[in-house]
Each structure stands twice: as structure tokens, then as C-alpha cells.
Amino acid sequence: MMKERFILPDGLVYLDGNSLGPLPRGAAARVGTTMELEWGRLAIAGWNRAGWIGQPMALGDRIGRLIGAEPGSVSVGDTLSVKVFQLVAAALAMRPERKVVLSDSGNFPSDLYMADGLAEALGDVQLVVVEPEEIAGRIGPDVAVLMLTEVDYRTGRKHDMAALTRAAHEAGALTVWDLAHSAGALPVELAGAGADFACGCTYKYLNGGPGAPGFAYVAPRHADTARTILQGWLGHAEPFAFEPGYRPAAGAERMRVGTPPILQMAALEAALDIWDEVDVSELRARSIVLSERFIAAVESACPDIALVSPRDPEARGSQVSFRFEHGYAAMQALIAHGVVGDFRAPDIMRFGITPLYLSEEDIDVAAGVIAKVMTERLWDDPAYATRSAVT
Amino acid sequence: MMKERFILPDGLVYLDGNSLGPLPRGAAARVGTTMELEWGRLAIAGWNRAGWIGQPMALGDRIGRLIGAEPGSVSVGDTLSVKVFQLVAAALAMRPERKVVLSDSGNFPSDLYMADGLAEALGDVQLVVVEPEEIAGRIGPDVAVLMLTEVDYRTGRKHDMAALTRAAHEAGALTVWDLAHSAGALPVELAGAGADFACGCTYKYLNGGPGAPGFAYVAPRHADTARTILQGWLGHAEPFAFEPGYRPAAGAERMRVGTPPILQMAALEAALDIWDEVDVSELRARSIVLSERFIAAVESACPDIALVSPRDPEARGSQVSFRFEHGYAAMQALIAHGVVGDFRAPDIMRFGITPLYLSEEDIDVAAGVIAKVMTERLWDDPAYATRSAVT
Numbered sequence: 001m002m003k004e005r006f007i008l009p010d011g012l013v014y015l016d017g018n019s020l021g022p023l024p025r026g027a028a029a030r031v032g033t034t035m036e037l038e039w040g041r042l043a044i045a046g047w048n049r050a051g052w053i054g055q056p057m058a059l060g061d062r063i064g065r066l067i068g069a070e071p072g073s074v075s076v077g078d079t080l081s082v083k084v085f086q087l088v089a090a091a092l093a094m095r096p097e098r099k100v101v102l103s104d105s106g107n108f109p110s111d112l113y114m115a116d117g118l119a120e121a122l123g124d125v126q127l128v129v130v131e132p133e134e135i136a137g138r139i140g141p142d143v144a145v146l147m148l149t150e151v152d153y154r155t156g157r158k159h160d161m162a163a164l165t166r167a168a169h170e171a172g173a174l175t176v177w178d179l180a181h182s183a184g185a186l187p188v189e190l191a192g193a194g195a196d197f198a199c200g201c202t203y204k205y206l207n208g209g210p211g212a213p214g215f216a217y218v219a220p221r222h223a224d225t226a227r228t229i230l231q232g233w234l235g236h237a238e239p240f241a242f243e244p245g246y247r248p249a250a251g252a253e254r255m256r257v258g259t260p261p262i263l264q265m266a267a268l269e270a271a272l273d274i275w276d277e278v279d280v281s282e283l284r285a286r287s288i289v290l291s292e293r294f295i296a297a298v299e300s301a302c303p304d305i306a307l308v309s310p311r312d313p314e315a316r317g318s319q320v321s322f323r324f325e326h327g328y329a330a331m332q333a334l335i336a337h338g339v340v341g342d343f344r345a346p347d348i349m350r351f352g353i354t355p356l357y358l359s360e361e362d363i364d365v366a367a368g369v370i371a372k373v374m375t376e377r378l379w380d381d382p383a384y385a386t387r388s389a390v391t
Numbered sequence: 392m393m394k395e396r397f398i399l400p401d402g403l404v405y406l407d408g409n410s411l412g413p414l415p416r417g418a419a420a421r422v423g424t425t426m427e428l429e430w431g432r433l434a435i436a437g438w439n440r441a442g443w444i445g446q447p448m449a450l451g452d453r454i455g456r457l458i459g460a461e462p463g464s465v466s467v468g469d470t471l472s473v474k475v476f477q478l479v480a481a482a483l484a485m486r487p488e489r490k491v492v493l494s495d496s497g498n499f500p501s502d503l504y505m506a507d508g509l510a511e512a513l514g515d516v517q518l519v520v521v522e523p524e525e526i527a528g529r530i531g532p533d534v535a536v537l538m539l540t541e542v543d544y545r546t547g548r549k550h551d552m553a554a555l556t557r558a559a560h561e562a563g564a565l566t567v568w569d570l571a572h573s574a575g576a577l578p579v580e581l582a583g584a585g586a587d588f589a590c591g592c593t594y595k596y597l598n599g600g601p602g603a604p605g606f607a608y609v610a611p612r613h614a615d616t617a618r619t620i621l622q623g624w625l626g627h628a629e630p631f632a633f634e635p636g637y638r639p640a641a642g643a644e645r646m647r648v649g650t651p652p653i654l655q656m657a658a659l660e661a662a663l664d665i666w667d668e669v670d671v672s673e674l675r676a677r678s679i680v681l682s683e684r685f686i687a688a689v690e691s692a693c694p695d696i697a698l699v700s701p702r703d704p705e706a707r708g709s710q711v712s713f714r715f716e717h718g719y720a721a722m723q724a725l726i727a728h729g730v731v732g733d734f735r736a737p738d739i740m741r742f743g744i745t746p747l748y749l750s751e752e753d754i755d756v757a758a759g760v761i762a763k764v765m766t767e768r769l770w771d772d773p774a775y776a777t778r779s780a781v782t
Binding site: 007008009010014016019020022023027028031032035036038039040041042043044045046047052078079080081082085089093105108109110112113114116117118120121122123129201203209210211212213214228229230231232233234236240241242243244245246257258259260261262263264265267335340342344345 | 398399400401405407410411413414418419422423426427429430431432433434435436437438443469470471472473476480484496499500501503504505507508509511512513514520592594600601602603604605619620621622623624625627631632633634635636637648649650651652653654655656658726731733735736
């Protein structure tokens with residue numbers, strides 16, 4: 001429990017850290033230092049003297065510890081969507097005789113859109129999307145890449161990364177795992193699972209801030225053979241030689257593309273200062289305790305809403321989702337009454353369980369408010385029916 | 392002259408705003424507000440209530456004014472390298488029967504690398520690179536896309552955007568202009584020139600800060616037909632409908648990809664507050680006055696270094712470059728003596744002329760230091776020969 005390390009929205013129980021993590025207490029000062037003492041005083045010299053140029057790999061290693069990645073195998077930059085594109089392209093290029101990217105309907109839409117855009121551009125590649133439970137049966141000799149998000153953004157249903165990676169490898173396919181709802185949510189063992197490629201974002205459980213960069217993992221055994229379709233200069237072996245032709249950097253550094261976002265990375269660094277002190281297994285145990293408590297309290301008080309997350313905590317990420325016909329209005333009512341979760345179309349009310357800054361008391365307060373909103377039908381107010389741009 | 396609006400490195404004449412612009416005076420406070428009052432207090436609600444979600448188009452319009460773009464035709468996000476990839480892919484898709492991307496050897500290497508990575512992935516597309524002066528003669532019926540950086544990053548040589556765009560169109564090709572060294576450096580008239588696509592970065596002349604985002608321009612006549620290969624969810628017509636299939640947003644907004652960097656955009660916004668007050672034609676006139684003064688002073692005192700920028704100011708961007716065999720060491724010596732420019736391999740000493748915060752006096756001081764370093768051979772010291780990561 002490190003609640004004192006965060007600035008939380010005043011008067012609210014914040015169950016939306018799976019969408020945007022809260023502000024780490026030291027982050028604003030850290031970014032202020034980067035701006036005033038580095039950008040302001042050093043200007044261009046900040047790239048060397050303040051170490052900016054090395055941040056994508058330095059922060060990558062600190063994220064790597066949380067996801068079971070080998071040192072040097074993670075680089076930070078771009079957005080998660082761009083990283084998905086880049087890694088699926090890299091994996092496809094390693095299986096040129098195969099033409100299927102396999103994914104599931106529980107994947108985040110942007111991952112599917114990005115893979116589809118790539119497939120369409122390449123012309124002879126096809127994105128095949130099946131139901132999550134059909135994945136294992138669909139892996140076959142035509143599959144080049146198995147592209148999955150480990151934890152379903154709506155339901156919290158968790159894939160078995162090790163088993164599916166093994167199945168993919170037995171069929172000769174490679175894997176791209178999206179860890180958007182895994183990194184900082186539960187133990188991930190990329191190396192242990194034999195994952196080939198992985199990516200994620202840092203603004204959810206990792207608390208890196210709005211628009212914090214993505215990251216890319218390349219298994220060391222592929223690091224010097226994987227090619228990037230996004231041949232940016234900072235993934236070049238010698239960016240400042242300004243050679244006419246592209247030569248990839250060694251290892252995962254080749255997945256760097258353009259100039260990295262130094263201010264976002266300063267905020268992320270402050271967030272990772274907290275993560276450096278966290279034991280992810282202990283965090284996971286706490287997440288399960290809090291999630292079970294939340295499910296029990298909500299289910300006992302609210303017969304109208306149905307758990308859609310797996311009941312087995314081992315099969316679930318660090319979120320709890322319920323289905324309710326009037327979910328959008330109900331979530332707006334909850335927010336108005338001090339409990340922040342979010343809504344995902346068509347009817348899912350989603351609550352992130354983030355033990356770094358949530359206590360049993362927070363869970364009890366939230367469950368109490370949910371019970372009140374549901375039993376008193378407080379959601380049934382026209383004020384809660386109007387949708388805003390981001391929900 | 393708005394020198395008081397910037398925090399400049401203490402005791403230095405900063406002639407490197409073409410690489411990284413200095414810190415605008417209000418930027419740190421702006422980012423602090425975004426972090427503490429928006430991220431901290433609103434958390435997820437910042438996307439709607441603080442207007443984060445609309446920033447890529449709002450800032451795009453403010454940049455658009457500086458580059459002669461129509462309202463709604465510029466979106467901010469990603470890095471310049473990613474935008475190059477995206478726009479070249481979009482243009483190629485509009486000329487499916489043609490297979491050549493034409494560029495020149497004066498283009499920034501990352502642009503060439505990105506186009507080459509795309510061409511290689513597509514298989515049947517070829518990147519053809521000729522000398523800058525050969526471009527006009529090479530435009531022909533096989534060319535799908537003319538991809539050029541308007542101002543050469545080494546020499547400052549400026550292409551004639553209107554003439555080359557016209558030539559490209561006459562040959563049936565489309566244009567992708569990189570404005571890295573144009574936006575905020577000189578008047579650009581994208582609409583006037585009939586440009587099809589353009590992109591740029593915001594950390595150079597625009598002073599958006601280290602790792603500030605890129606931008607993409609799509610001519611309104613193409614806005615609803617151009618397709619993006621990077622089908623990110625925030626370029627979707629309804630991102631929060633989470634539809635299984637991609638439907639592009641209207642206009643240039645479809646070039647958005649993933650979650651935009653809110654902290655970087657807050658800094659950029661503070662920089663654009665200054666730009667909102669600038670008349671780019673007046674700025675250009677001042678840039679020419681300062682550049683001519685600089686060239687005259689350096690040339691008269693330093694016979695050993697040769698101007699490589701065009702002598703005609705109309706054919707030049709807002710930088711002045713000299714060739715010198717010992718350019719790397721000489722630039723290190725200059726920096727040690729208080730004049731910051733930069734070095735570009737193999738032998739180019741580069742000086743950015745940025746009238747927003749440079750006066751005649753600054754130019755005279757810089758020219759005096761250069762004269763001293765050259766005539767006294769102060770560069771001839773082993774301390775200045777060791778190269779660092781970023782130069």
C-alpha cells in the first residue's frame with residue numbers, strides 16, 4: 001500500500017487506474033526539473049549531459065523487471081498502437097511463407113485495426129479474428145503470428161500466455177503479446193513463457209501519465225534478426241553518422257523510431273521510482289483480495305448487474321467488470337456519487353483494482369455507493385444518459 | 392524580437408534552435424498545471440473536461456496557420472518519422488499503378504530509412520534517391536510519390552515547393568513535404584503550393600521541447616480519400632464505439648494513431664502561444680538580415696571555412712552552414728567558448744538563425760568567437776576530438 005505516493009482525485013474512489021493511472025507525487029517536480037534545469041539550461045546538450053538519449057533503454061529495463069524481460073530487451077517509445085504494428089510486421093517478416101495473423105475478438109480494437117492496416121498494405125496477409133476461447137484450436141500451420149492481448153480490456157479475462165505461446169511455437173508461429181492490462185497489474189514472465197515479442201503502454205497500471213509512451217519487447221534470441229518496418233533513425237546502429245542506408249541497432253534498441261518524448265519519459269521515470277519498490281507477486285495477492293471483496297459486496301447488494309469477469313481470480317486480470325443494460329448511465333451516476341470506473345460499449349461497467357493506492361476501505365466505500373446507485377435506481381436520470389467524447 | 396519570452400542557456404549564444412528550440416518562459420508552468428490540476432485532480436476526466444482529446448487537432452490548427460494549411464487539415468501526434476511513413480503509405484495507396492518513391496540525398500536520413508522500410512515491406516515499391524538538383528529531371532510517369540524535405544538539414548538549401556509540386560502533379564505524382572526545417576523558420580504555403588501531404592516536427596524552430604510530437608497535413612481535397620496504413624483507434628470515426636472494424640475519421644483527423652502525449656502537447660501549447668503573435672513574413676525578413684550579417688562576418692574573418700549554404704538568401708532556410716575539415720573539433724571548441732551550433736557528418740558546422748530570440752548583438756558575439764577559435768586554432772586540442780553520443 002503506497003497511497004501516500006500518489007495524488008488522487010479529491011473525494012473520489014478512483015477505480016479507473018486501468019485506464020489512466022493517477023499522478024505520482026514526485027512526477028510534477030521531476031518534469032519541472034527536466035524542463036527548467038535540463039531543457040532550459042542545457043538545451044541541446046540535454047541529450048548527452050542529462051542522459052535523454054539513453055532513457056528509452058534505461059526505462060525499458062525498469063519496465064522489463066515488472067514483466068519478466070531480460071535486461072536490454074525492452075525499449076520505450078511511440079504509442080502502443082505503433083508498437084503493435086511494428087512488432088507484428090517484424091514477426092511476419094520472420095515467417096514469410098505464412099500469411100495469417102491470428103487474433104481474437106477480445107483484443108483491443110486498435111490492435112486489430114493496426115494489424116488489419118498492415119495486412120491490407122501487404123496485400124497477401126490476412127487478419128483472422130476468432131472468439132477468445134477458439135484461439136487454441138485455430139493455431140495451425142498457416143498462422144505466422146499469434147497477436148493477443150493477455151488481459152481482455154472489457155472483461156478482464158486472462159489468456160494463458162505460456163500455454164498459448166507454447167502452442168504457437170509447436171505450430172511454427174510467433175507471438176506478439178499486448179501487455180496493456182498486464183504490466184503493473186499482475187506478474188508477467190515474458191522470458192519464462194518464451195514470448196517472442198510483446199508491447200504495452202505505460203499510462204494505465206504503470207501510472208506514467210496521459211499519453212505516456214509505449215514499449216516494445218524483443219526476445220534476445222530474435223533481437224539481432226528481427227527487422228523493423230519502422231526504420232527510424234534512432235533505431236539505427238549509428239544515428240549520428242547520418243548514413244544514407246539503414247543499419248539496425250543491436251538488440252531491442254532497433255525498435256526505437258524517432259525522437260523520444262523526454263517530458264513524458266520524465267513523468268514515467270517518477271512513476272517507475274515507485275514501481276522499483278514493488279514486489280509484483282505481493283501486489284497480485286492484494287489485487288485478488290480486493291477484487292474478491294469487491295465482487296462479493298457488489299453481487300450481494302446488486303442483483304441487477306452480472307459479473308462478466310471470470311470468477312476464478314487466476315483467470316482474471318486486475319479489473320472487475322459487470323454487465324448492465326443501463327451501464328452507461330449507471331457509470332455516470334457512480335461518478336457523480338464519487339466512484340470512478342468507466343464504461344465500455346455496449347454494456348460493460350469496468351472497475352480497475354489497483355492495490356498501490358486502494359485499500360479495503362476504498363473497496364467498501366465503492367461497493368456501498370454502487371449498491372445505493374443500483375438499489376435506488378439513481379442512474380435513471382436523463383442527466384446521466386448524454387454521452388461525452390471519452391467514456 | 393521576443394527574447395524575453397524564452398529561457399536561454401546562461402552565458403551562451405544559442406545557434407542551435409534548428410535542432411532543439413529553447414524553453415518558452417511559460418512552458419514549465421503550463422505543464423505543471425496540466426499535471427497537478429488536470430492529471431492530478433481530474434485523472435481520467437481530463438480527457439473530456441480538460442480538453443485533452445481535442446488537442447491534436449486544436450494544436451494542428453495553430454501550426455497550420457504558420458505553414459499555410461487550411462483549418463482542420465493538420466493533426467499533431469507521433470514522431471516525424473512515423474508521420475513520414477504514414478503519409479508516404481497514404482500517397483502510394485492513391486497511385487497503386489506506380490511503384491517509385493522519389494527523394495534526394497539531401498533528405499534527412501530517417502525519412503529515407505522510413506520510406507525504404509515501407510518499400511521493402513510492400514515488395515514492389517522502390518525508393519529512388521537522386522541528388523537534389525536532379526529531382527526535377529527525374530520526376531516521371533513511374534513516380535507515385537515525391538518525398539522531399541523542403542530545407543536540407545545540413546546545408547540549408549531550400550527546394551522550390553510550389554514548382555516541384557507542380558512538376559509532380561503534371562507527371563501524375565503526389566507530394567509529401569517534410570517541413571522539419573521550414574515550420575517556424577520561413578513562410579510556408581502548403582495550400583498555395585498545392586501540396587498533397589506534409590509533415591514536420593515541433594521541437595526545432597517551433598520550440599515545443601525535447602521529443603515534442605510531429606504533425607501531419609492532408610490537403611482537404613484528399614482528406615476523405617487518403618487512407619492511413621497506421622489504423623490507430625484515435626483515427627477512427629468513433630474511437631469509443633470500439634467497433635471491430637476500422638472506419639477512418641473525417642479529414643486529417645484520420646492520421647491520428649494512438650493516445651497523444653498530453654504533457655508534451657502542454658509544452659507545445661505554451662510555445663504556440665508565442666507563435667500566435669508572430670508574423671512569419673517579418674520573421675523571415677529578420678532571419679535574412681541576421682543570416683547575411685553572420686555570413687559576412689564569418690567569411691571575412693575565417694578564410695579556412697567555406698560556406699555550404701546557398702549564398703542567395705531566397706534559396707536558403709533559416710540556418711547557415713560551413714564546411715571545415717576539423718568541423719567536429721571546431722564545434723566543440725565553439726561550444727566551450729560559448730557559441731552553440733552543431734556538427735553534421737562528415738564536416739559541416741551548422742548554425743541556426745532564430746530571430747525570435749537572437750539579436751544582431753548575438754550574431755556579432757558569435758561571429759567574434761568563431762573568428763577567435765579559427766584564427767587562434769583553438770579547435771586544435773585533443774579535448775575537442777572525442778565524440779559523444781549526440782552531436
